[in-house]
Amino acid sequence: xxxxxxxxxxxxxxxxxxxxxxxxxxxxxxxxxxxxxxxxxxxxxxxxxxxxxxxxxxxxxxxxxxxxxxxxxxxxxxxxxxxxxxxxxxxxxxxxxxxxxxxxxxxxxxxxxxxxxxxxxxxxxxxxxxxxxxxxxxxxxxxxxxxxxxxxxxxxxxxxxxxxxxxxxxxxxxxxxxxxxxxxxxxxxxxxxxxxxxxxxxxxxxxxxxxxxxxxxxxxxxxxxxxxxxxxxxxxxxxxxxxxxxxxxxxxxxxxxxxxxxxxxxxxxxxx
Amino acid sequence: xxxxxxxxxxxxxxxxxxxxxxxxxxxxxxxxxxxxxxxxxxxxxxxxxxxxxxxxxxxxxxxxxxxxxxxxxxxxxxxxxxxxxxxxxxxxxxxxxxxxxxxxxxxxxxxxxxxxxxxxxxxxxxxxxxxxxxxxxxxxxxxxxxxxxxxxxxxxxxxxxxxxxxxxxxxxxxxxxxxxxxxxxxxxxxxxxxxxxxxxxxxxxxxxxxxxxxxxxxxxxxxxxxxxxxxxxxxxxxxxxxxxxxxxxxxxxxxxxxxxxxxxxxxxxxxxxxxxxxxxxxx
Numbered sequence: 001x002x003x004x005x006x007x008x009x010x011x012x013x014x015x016x017x018x019x020x021x022x023x024x025x026x027x028x029x030x031x032x033x034x035x036x037x038x039x040x041x042x043x044x045x046x047x048x049x050x051x052x053x054x055x056x057x058x059x060x061x062x063x064x065x066x067x068x069x070x071x072x073x074x075x076x077x078x079x080x081x082x083x084x085x086x087x088x089x090x091x092x093x094x095x096x097x098x099x100x101x102x103x104x105x106x107x108x109x110x111x112x113x114x115x116x117x118x119x120x121x122x123x124x125x126x127x128x129x130x131x132x133x134x135x136x137x138x139x140x141x142x143x144x145x146x147x148x149x150x151x152x153x154x155x156x157x158x159x160x161x162x163x164x165x166x167x168x169x170x171x172x173x174x175x176x177x178x179x180x181x182x183x184x185x186x187x188x189x190x191x192x193x194x195x196x197x198x199x200x201x202x203x204x205x206x207x208x209x210x211x212x213x214x215x216x217x218x219x220x221x222x223x224x225x226x227x228x229x230x231x232x233x234x235x236x237x238x239x240x241x242x243x244x245x246x247x248x249x250x251x252x253x254x255x256x257x258x259x260x261x262x263x264x265x266x267x268x269x270x271x272x
Numbered sequence: 273x274x275x276x277x278x279x280x281x282x283x284x285x286x287x288x289x290x291x292x293x294x295x296x297x298x299x300x301x302x303x304x305x306x307x308x309x310x311x312x313x314x315x316x317x318x319x320x321x322x323x324x325x326x327x328x329x330x331x332x333x334x335x336x337x338x339x340x341x342x343x344x345x346x347x348x349x350x351x352x353x354x355x356x357x358x359x360x361x362x363x364x365x366x367x368x369x370x371x372x373x374x375x376x377x378x379x380x381x382x383x384x385x386x387x388x389x390x391x392x393x394x395x396x397x398x399x400x401x402x403x404x405x406x407x408x409x410x411x412x413x414x415x416x417x418x419x420x421x422x423x424x425x426x427x428x429x430x431x432x433x434x435x436x437x438x439x440x441x442x443x444x445x446x447x448x449x450x451x452x453x454x455x456x457x458x459x460x461x462x463x464x465x466x467x468x469x470x471x472x473x474x475x476x477x478x479x480x481x482x483x484x485x486x487x488x489x490x491x492x493x494x495x496x497x498x499x500x501x502x503x504x505x506x507x508x509x510x511x512x513x514x515x516x517x518x519x520x521x522x523x524x525x526x527x528x529x530x531x532x533x534x535x536x537x538x539x540x541x542x543x544x545x546x547x548x549x550x551x552x553x554x555x
Binding site for chain 1: 417422428429
């Protein structure tokens with residue numbers, strides 16, 4: 001059983017985290033993420049065809065859609081791992097497109113990213129993986145780092161696996177360590193790519209609770225890409241349903257359920 | 273029947289065969305595709321080198337990762353490089369002995385062995401052994417990091433992967449190759465003496481004295497430091513092939529293989545070029 005999420009969501013002065021530029025404590029007012037007319041193609045395949053989305057601070061947006069509709073690509077565009085063909089990406093009012101690498105890295109420090117397959121560094125232990133962002137972007141000494149890493153790992157129920165290598169733990173456990181790593185710098189924006197995929201229902205529920213708690217305590221804006229409708233219903237304030245490169249529906253889960261669009265009905269029917 | 277005419281290649285008249293014009297066009301197209309691929313690869317390599325160089329002059333300088341790579345590339349390659357150097361020295365001594373005895377120049381053996389090891393055998397053997405061990409290792413490690421999104425994760429956390437992964441490995445290769453070459457040279461001379469003393473006992477002191485009699489410090493300097501170029505090649509090609517991996521585990525295998533093949537080829541070509549250059553400037 002995971003310890004309460006409050007344990008890991010201490011204020012910076014309590015947890016010993018040195019202030020990171022743009023961390024949740026330094027966030028400016030206004031929407032956290034604004035996407036305008038975002039286009040992305042790979043060769044002749046159009047993946048995103050003019051996406052418009054806004055995520056307010058403290059809001060959680062779940063992005064749904066069939067496999068291959070560009071949900072993960074959308075997250076990679078937001079964090080700057082992919083470049084859009086056209087359009088605009090504003091993070092707390094700052095345009096990401098055309099930024100220098102140094103400026104982009106400063107903005108990236110405001111974001112935590114959980115990859116679909118966790119993407120843990122396989123030459124580092126679980127503890128070293130979670131400590132990596134702290135070593136790079138904070139002035140914490142090693143004992144402060146250790147304490148923070150233990151708190152984070154405890155919050156995802158992995159405190160007893162500190163010295164294990166990623167290859168020695170299951171996919172679900174890797175996902176939890178990945179989430180702990182994404183939370184290390186107390187990000188203002190959390191990008192979660194399939195956070196509950198491969199996890200048992202109990203752990204999925206605990207991860208959902210953790211996301212909700214983050215939202216409550218720190219006004220963290222989250223974008224959750226998922227196929228798990230139950231998880232989306234639990235954590236998301238809003239749902240964006242992607243279909244054929246466009247946002248087919250942008251609204252609450254209730255609005256999604258009430259929609260009489262053929263694709264939406266089909267999408268919901270498959271899950272029920 | 274035309275097809276029975278022995279002077280005309282039968283395949284041109286087979287109903288399935290392409291007509292000559294289209295065959296020539298296809299051949300020429302594949303040739304140009306090959307040239308294009310080659311130029312594209314060089315272009316991408318140039319961009320990669322530019323990215324690494326651009327990041328090299330910025331803080332932080334990744335000292336901790338560089339130390340880790342120095343250990344990984346240097347210390348862990350030492351046993352295999354020493355073994356290769358020893359084997360080459362041993363064989364060279366045995367082979368040279370029979371030739372020199374035939375010409376009545378047996379006493380020249382230590383000098384010939386030392387000259388050969390220092391000038392060519394030591395550096396090139398070290399270069400090729402490191403190509404195999406380190407080139408494949410870097411290609412496979414970075415390739416697997418690429419396909420499992422670990423490189424993306426590094427970038428997403430605000431750390432530049434060109435500096436953190438590539439620059440540190442390239443610098444470690446450049447710094448370690450000359451040291452490994454000295455180790456290979458030492459083992460080569462030592463086991464050359466072992467081979468010689470097995471046939472005709474001679475003290476190591478005397479063997480070394482005779483071997484280094486006509487050798488000056490400058491004889492060491494240029495050949496040993498030419499391996500920094502080998503290090504640059506091995507590190508750059510390994511990192512480039514690894515970081516541009518595509519296509520899952522098959523892609524990782526391809527990156528590891530191509531890192532070894534391409535870096536070995538370039539090390540040999542660089543050796544030819546640098547030997548000529550050294551002869552022009554240092555002889």
